[in-house]
Amino acid sequence: MKAVILALVAAGVLAVGSFFPEPDPKEKEELIFYAVSNFLEQVHYRPLEMNNDFSENAFKSYLEVLDNSKRFLLQTDVDELQKYEKLLDDQYEEGSFEFFNLSEQKINKAIERAKKVYDETIKMDFDFTIDEDINLDDEEKAFPKNMDELKEGWRKMIKYEILVRYEDKLEANEKAEKKKTEEELKKEAYKDAKEMFDDWFDRLGEIRRSDRFEAYLNTITHVFDPHSDYYNPKEKQDFNINMGGRLEGIGARLQRDGDYTKVVDIIVGGPAWKGKELEVDDLITAVQQKGEDEVLDITGMRVDDVVQHIRGKKGTIVYLTVKKKDGTMVDIEIERDIVIIEEGKAKSVIIEREDEGHKYGYIRLPKFYADFESKDGRSSAVDVALEIEKLKAENVDGIILDLRNNGGGSLRDVVQMSGLFIDEGPIVQVKPRGREPYVLEDEDPETKYDGHLIVMVNGYSASASEILAAAMQDYDRALIVGSKSTFGKGTVQRFYDLDRAVRGNGDMKPLGEVKLTTQKYFRVNGGSTQLKGVVPDVILPDNFHYIETGEKQYDYAMEWTEIDPVEYELPKMTVSNKEILSKNSAQRIESDEQFKLVLENAQRLKENRDDKIYSLNFEEFNKEVDAREQAAEKFKDLWSNQIIGLNASNLPIDLEFIEADSSRIARNDVWIKDLQKDIYLNETLNIMKDMITANPSLGSLEKK
Template sequence: MKKFTLLCCLLSVFAFGQNSSKTCETLSKINTLIQSEHFHPKPVDDSLSVYVFDTFINDLYQSSTLFSKAEYQKLRKHRLLLDNQILQHDCSFLIEFVSTYRTALERKKTAIEKLQKANLKYDGLDTIHFSNKKNQYDLSIIGLQKVWEKKLKFDILEDISKKSTDIDSLKSHFSTLEKIAKSDVTDHNLCKLASILNSPKGLDYDLQNAFYNVFCNYFDPHTNYFTTDAKANFMASLSSSELSLGLNGELNEKNEIQITDLIPGGPAAKSKQLEKGDIITKVSNKKGEEHIISCTPFEQISQMMFSDSNLEIELTVQKKSGKIIVLTLQKQLVATTSHSVYSLIAENETKVGYINIPTFYSDFDSNDNTGCAHDVEVELKKLNADGIKGLVIDLQNNGGGSMEEAVKLTGLFINAGPVTLLVNNKKSVTVLKDDLDKIAYSGPIVILINGNSASASEFFTAAMQDYNRAIVVGSTSVGKASMQTILPLDKSKDEFVKLTIEKFYRITGQSHQIKGIVPDVILPMLFEDISLRESSYKTALVNDSIPVRANYKPFPKALFATPLELSRFRLEDNIRFKDISNLNKEIDAVFTNPKVTLALTFDSVFKHCNTITALRKKVQKAAVIETNCRITNNSADALTLKEDEANLEINAVKISDLKYSPYLQEAITIINDFNISNRE
């Protein structure tokens, strides 16, 4: 058996060795494309080598408690050499990375299997420390094994602690609960390790692709390597329709997919076997590949469920009753309601229209100019027919999308004129303009943004702010002011790079890159300080300005003076927003600077978990305080919904969620103040 295992390893190394030249060839193509087309190409030098090595190692699964000090030092010899090796077309270094990673994963798997059979003690002699301290890679193999044991104990105690807030009840059943929790925790750990080791396309393939992507990220965080499937997934996220199973879901605490809604007319709804709240535990395709959801990297799950190459998917589902069912769904073209524009009527002293734009989607395969801008125009006609006195455009959590759609959308609210300035790697400046001298809505506008509003949503908001066409309310946006395109590496079109080719500037010549869009009325959002912004990335493009200013005619800013002053005065005593700010301080204390040392006893872990649980309950409570706003459908949609029972539940959720928004309430009040202060 040992000889057979050794032979398999040798064959694997030999096969990967043959692929080494292919790896270098791909990296060479990526680099050639980047050096030619990227907005700000950088040389392949020691700086790249250090970034790629550090990022690649740190991104590997639990790398800081996986590699021993000796293993890390062995790999670290490449830290200043990767640039030379890549340029010399010698990518054999990846063989060592893969081999060392596989050895470390197997070692941890063996250790967990051993701990699975051991009687663990929770007497407090062991402690566990949580910190944001950077990866040290300073442990011996024995030290690593001790860390794994401590983490396993903590996870078991945490699992038990989450089952109830009654500590006495949990203690009285501790022995039974410990056996169940231990089985669940060790099974999850082993499943996670197995999913990496037994990846459908192989560990070497996964690490190769990860390396390509890290190489691309050195030039900026939005330059990425794409396989055909990854490209298809990305394009689908920007489209108003896609081949889909017709369901939406979110990860629960066990990292399983819980169905949040079924798209009417989609495969999932048509099956009549699924409902909201069901849990998807496993997925598989016709190629014989299968993934257990809770222990498989989400990228692999996403690729299987959403890639056009997998048209038929088998789902293993746990019903709300606990019953397990297995069903096969055939993908079909489905309108993606989860990121489609919709509108509602919101009232609080005045009647305003509310338009939610989840993404700047576009139907790339259509020639009829459909996309989010077209859909917004349709909604505006409905709202105008209802006699609205103002408009709220909600871009909270809008991660961007099509820049072309953002230009079209701006054109709905301004007369013909410049919208943004684009600069390429040759420093050539292009002025993007709206050429249509036609406004779809001329009344007062408030735009809602937050720390998750990015890219195209920032592009649109910046233009509206510079034209004084809207008052911007919320928290500072992400700060991404760059434009990407997807280019093939060669004529085969099997591999691609999503490449940053241009940077966009406001029509004032200023840039919101890194800085983000700063609202006119700043309101706190929950988890604000731990949100991932452009400034979080080491390789983000710098903020600068250009000595060019577009010729444009803004609306009078004086119209905003009174409503802005009244808003600032009102918010000084706003209890709800003060509570959100105070909650953020508590969240920061837990997540930003944990630095907690716990004794591995049930009492200690239970107390720690209940602190987190109490904070989570505070957050949940803060999110469900109902406002005074009355939310209804516009008249046109109200008529349509009478004959569309399938969408009634989704519509009810949208209305219910909006009733809890303090941001919408403040936006409506600002519009009311605007109308009162600017009456003729």
């Protein structure tokens, strides 16, 4: 069947052309499925044998995607679908959608059935005095065997949501000046729960066949590995925006508000911000392109569809019909332009502690961004280099590079960035499928910064963050400080344009792109970060200290492997006495009251996560909530108190840019205040102080 499809594609006869005004979406699905499966077989790092194991894994994963909460499908539905449990490999090879078509039919009918059950159940008068409970662990639940079990599941779920809101309102009522009766509060809780469920079913009703098809397709790619995904054209556009930090449009963030599209943020420096007419909380009701007669009513339209009509090329004009907060309707003309998104970019401050005499540079890097669409686009490596130069001009005694919660990004940029701290040499080994590994090197003999360096990480520092941390650790160039280990993603992905894989069929394009894992990367010492991550030199406990997180939590994650190391020379500027630095920090943490609380809180969070049974008796539920709140009370100030003597300040060179806009000032103030409450940063400064004492000659080149 695949050979037949390939021949048809090559001949260009799959296009509907003049036979129908619109192409058949199912034929487009066939093209996308063919192209994705072809790429999976040809370029994925770990090609899989199409057998019963593959089929069973794909079936299990898709069933979880289809109805993970077990709120819609009956066991009889699952039984019908389960007939295909060992046939998906055959359907994959044949390009058949028989199972997918049945699953779409089943879930759509199941949602309609559940909506009727909900409509009946929400009208019930719930009794909160009887003793019963609900299990919120979806994995432990079974699919309802019949309608009675389905109705019972919905009754308990609705009752739980009302109970949660009722308890919240009772608590808020105790603090309110004007008290309400319990009956009034209960009615409000019913009303709020109903609005939540109604909105949820509205959103379920907006799910299109294409959404389910993409979910099905990604179920298959995820059996290969968790980081291989299909991206429709809109998703790929969003990915490029996220990576590059730039877009062509009006510079406003939107979200759904009932049937309307609401403006929730205006991006500083963008066209909407410059025009001053579009404001936060405005409701956009219609869109018109200059030069076109059609005024498009977007009421009830999905936000991702609205965005596609509002974005556009630089220099083009769009007209928005907007309902203002006072109820007036206005038409706003906006000329689209390049919008630079500041959030997510590298930025730095000076950190000092009273009576210490040291001045430290701090660089925050949320991701390894790179704009591949523009020659003059932003690059994280270039931006970090600029921040280093600014900090050197301030004559700092050490630099902290904060990669916490940095999920990675550009491989090119992490290699260049690592090279800022060493003369030259290998940074990472990259192994393609079926070939020998090759080495990506820093070929620039210049060292941008040779001083005291600490890299901060946590369990959500992934991919490129792990490459940099591993390289700095292997070169003994920096001290790595953070939680038990980093995320553990040791694979490299690449995008493939499906349009280039399918000749002709222009009426069905664009088809989107597929992001596939094509390589694994390895440290210069031959080890891998896959699954294991990077274990810091100094470990600081956090909220997830007793909870397993990261790559190892994924189904079908690639295995850990290692290869031969490559030759590399340690730089002149190395961190010595790592063991002493770690020991000193451990002693401080052991006696530090805040870190004691961190460990207690981590244990509490683990226990809360493991406890999935909740009482639906109000008195018992209230006791459980009170017990949890009392337990949490002990930790409420853990992250909210400013650390005495810890001061963060903007670099003088940055002040003009920051002070040019009030919203920028506000965001900066929040960031500075948060830094001054950061107990991990405070302990990292203790470690840096010890490092300077233990390595007094480090950074001598910078001090000349």
